[in-house]
Each structure stands twice: as structure tokens, then as C-alpha cells.
Amino acid sequence: MTSAQDNLKRQVGEAAVEYIDNHLANDSIVGVGTGSTANFFIDALAKIKHKFDGAVASSNASANRLKGHGIRVFDLNAVKDMTFYVDGADEADASKQLLKGGGGALTREKIVASVATRFVCIIDDSKLVNLLGQFPVPIEVIPMARSAVAREIVKQGGQPVLREGFFTDNGNIILDVHGLTIKPENARSLEARLNNITGVVTNGIFALRPADVLLISSTTGVTCRE
Numbered sequence: 001m002t003s004a005q006d007n008l009k010r011q012v013g014e015a016a017v018e019y020i021d022n023h024l025a026n027d028s029i030v031g032v033g034t035g036s037t038a039n040f041f042i043d044a045l046a047k048i049k050h051k052f053d054g055a056v057a058s059s060n061a062s063a064n065r066l067k068g069h070g071i072r073v074f075d076l077n078a079v080k081d082m083t084f085y086v087d088g089a090d091e092a093d094a095s096k097q098l099l100k101g102g103g104g105a106l107t108r109e110k111i112v113a114s115v116a117t118r119f120v121c122i123i124d125d126s127k128l129v130n131l132l133g134q135f136p137v138p139i140e141v142i143p144m145a146r147s148a149v150a151r152e153i154v155k156q157g158g159q160p161v162l163r164e165g166f167f168t169d170n171g172n173i174i175l176d177v178h179g180l181t182i183k184p185e186n187a188r189s190l191e192a193r194l195n196n197i198t199g200v201v202t203n204g205i206f207a208l209r210p211a212d213v214l215l216i217s218s219t220t221g222v223t224c225r226e
Contacts (some may be wrong), residue, residue, distance in 0.1 A: 002142045004126065005081035005126075006040075008124035008125075008216070008217040008219075009036060009037045009040045009088075009124060010040045010043075010044075010122060011063065011124075011217045011221075011222060012037065012079075012122040012123065012215050012216070012217035012222055013037060013039075013041035013043065013044050013122060014040070014044045015037075015112065015122070015215050015217070015222040016041050016086050016122045016215055017041065017044040017047070017048060018044050018084065018222060019087030019120060019213070019215065019224070020083075020084045020120065021048055021051070021182075022085070023044065023083060024048070024051050024052045024083070024204060025052070026051070026052065026053060027052075027053050027096070027162050027166070028051075028052040028053060028083055028127055029053055029054055029055065029056060029074060029079050029082050029083075029088065030045065030054075030055045030056075030060065030082070030083075030084055030085075031055070031082050031084060031085030031086065031087075031112040031116045032045070032055045032057050032062050032066060032085075032086060032087070032112075032114065033062065033085070033086060033088060033105075033109055033112075034058050034061060034062050034085020034087070034103045034105035034108075034109060034183050035060040035087070035088045035102065035105075035203070036055075036088070037122050037123065038062060038086070038087055038088050038122075039062075039065060042062065042065050042069065042070070042071075043065075044067055044069070045066075045069075045071065046069035046071060046097050046144060047151065047161055049071050051072060052070060053072065053110040053183035054072030054073060054074050054195070055071050055072070055073055055074065055081055055110075055191070056073070056075075056076050056082065056112055056115075056185045058087065058105050058108040058111075058112045059103070059105040059107040059108060059109075059169055059225075061103075061105075061167050061211050062105075065095030067132055068122070072112070074163055076111065076112060076115065077131075078088075079115070079130075080192075081117075081201045082115050082116045082117065083111075083116065083117050083118065084116055084117070084118050084120055085113045085115070085116035085118070085139065086121075086122060087100070087109055087113070087119075087121060087122070088121065088122050088123055089121050089123050089126075089127055089211075090102045090127065090130070090135040090204070090205075091122055091127055091128075091129045091132050091133075091134065091135050092121060092126075092128055092131055092211065092214055093131065093132055093183045093184055093187075094125055094128075094130075094184070095131065095187075095207075095210065096107050096121070096205075096210045096211040096212070096213075096214055096225070097132060097182075097184060097187045097205070097207040097210045098121060098132075098205075098206035098210060099132045099133070099135050099136030099182075099204055099206070099209075100138075100204045100206060101137075101140075101174070101198070101203075102135065102138065102204075102205055103142075104138070104163070104166060104168050104169075104174055104220050105127060105168070105169065106138055106140060106202060106203070106204045107140050107170060107172075107201050107202045108169065110202055110206065110209070113206070113209055114209055115224030117212070118212045118213060119207065119209070119211045119212050119213070120185070120211065120212070120213045120215060121211035121213065121215070122215045122217075123214065123215070123216055123217070124216070124217045125216055125217065125218040128214075128216060131142075131183060131184075132181075132187060132205070133180045133181045133182040133214050135178040135181050136161070136176035136177055136178045137176070137182075137194075137203055137204050137205060138174050138175070138177075138203065138204040139153070139173060139175045139176075139177060139194060139200055139202075140168055140170070140172050140173070140174055140200070140201040140202055140203070140206070141173050141174070141175055141199055141200055141201065142172055142199045142200075142201065143171075143172060143173050144199075145198065145199025145200075146162065146173060146175070146199075148174055148198070148199055149198075149199045149200055150175060151173065151195055152197045153175065153177055153194075153197070156193070156194075157179060157180065158177040158178065158180050159177065159178045159179045160175040160177050160178075161176050161177075161178065162173070162174075162175060162176075163176055170201070172201055177203075179204060182205065188207045188208055190205060190206035190207075191203060191206075191207045191208055192208065194197055203212070212226070213225070213226050214226075
């Protein structure tokens with residue numbers, strides 16, 4: 001990663017904090033994603049930690065980073081309302097549909113996003129695409145179902161590759177599926193179809209619950225799409 005990319009990620013992470021700042025109350029809980037861009041958001045969020053009650057993290061890594069900043073981390077089961085979930089993406093299209101899971105936290109990310117009133121996705125402009133799928137689609141799979149799931153994916157036109165030596169925070173494996181071009185109008189049905197394969201926990205297409213807001217950083221600043 002270049003320092004220029006870091007600067008774009010830092011810029012959009014700080015913009016996300018500015019975006020949510022005016023809507024936070026003392027008892028607010030902020031959902032926080034996983035990955036390098038989310039890390040910059042966490043670092044910026046620490047500057048206003050006195051304005052909200054705490055956070056729900058989508059991974060152990062994010063939880064540890066939040067705690068390192070003195071931000072209280074809640075179990076999602078203890079949280080009734082969440083105004084914002086803020087996270088990055090590997091790809092995003094014009095419909096705010098996303099491809100996520102490069103960091104392997106896709107299931108917990110999808111769960112936390114489902115609870116939030118507004119999902120704010122933070123990306124740099126290199127992640128904005130016309131068609132999702134150039135980045136392989138991550139699928140979290142129960143380990144004993146690896147071969148059975150892989151065979152079903154091949155039938156659907158994908159080429160699954162085991163993410164070697166990687167286990168999710170849930171103790172499962174990841175199959176990264178190459179060769180799927182995801183048209184905006186087909187993303188929801190493909191997400192549902194992959195999820196219906198027995199042994200799949202979930203996949204990295206976020207179309208059934210897309211982002212509500214895209215914050216996109218570039219060398220000219222941050223733009224907002226709502």
C-alpha cells in the first residue's frame with residue numbers, strides 16, 4: 001500500500017466521523033467494520049469518543065483497536081438500536097451494492113450492518129466499479145462442507161479457491177470465488193442463491209442490504225452519495 005492510498009483512506013475515515021458526528025447522542029452505539037479503511041475511521045472516531053456510549057465491532061481485530069483507544073465495545077446481543085454502521089468495501093457499484101470480505105470478516109460485518117439504521121460505506125475512488133466481481137467473491141463456509149460447496153459453486157460458473165491457512169473469527173474457512181461478473185440487477189438474486197448452498201454461512205455480496213451512503217475519497221476530496 002502506498003502512502004497516497006493511506007492518505008485517501010485516512011481522509012475518508014475522518015470524513016465519516018464528520019458525517020456521523022452531528023447525529024450522535026450520549027447513548028448512541030456505533031457499528032464499526034473491519035479492514036485498513038475502517039482502522040482509519042476507528043482512529044478518527046477516538047477523537048469524539050466522549051460523544052457516544054460505545055461501539056459494536058465486526059471483528060476481534062477491530063474490537064481490540066477500539067479498546068486500545070479507550071472506546072467501550074458492546075456485544076451486539078446487548079444492543080437494541082444502532083444509528084450507524086461504518087465500514088469499507090473491496091468494491092462498490094453505483095447502486096451502493098458492495099463486495100466485501102477481503103479481510104475475512106464478512107459474516108459479522110453483514111450481521112452488524114443488518115442492525116444499523118444507516119450503513120455508511122467508506123472507500124477510495126479505486127473501489128468504485130461498474131460491475132462487481134473483478135475482486136473474487138469471498139464465501140464463508142463450514143469446514144466440513146468445503147468440497148461440497150466448491151462443487152456447487154463450479155456448477156454456477158464460479159472458480160472457488162481456498163484461502164490457505166485462514167480461519168474466520170467464527171472458526172470457518174473462506175472460499176474466494178473468481179469468474180463471477182455481477183450485474184447490478186442480478187446482485188440480489190446471486191447473493192441469495194449463493195447463501196442457499198448448504199454449508200455456506202454467507203457470502204461477500206452486500207446487495208440485499210446495500211450501503212445507504214457512499215463516502216468516496218479521491219485526490220480532489222471526499223464526495224457523498226446518498
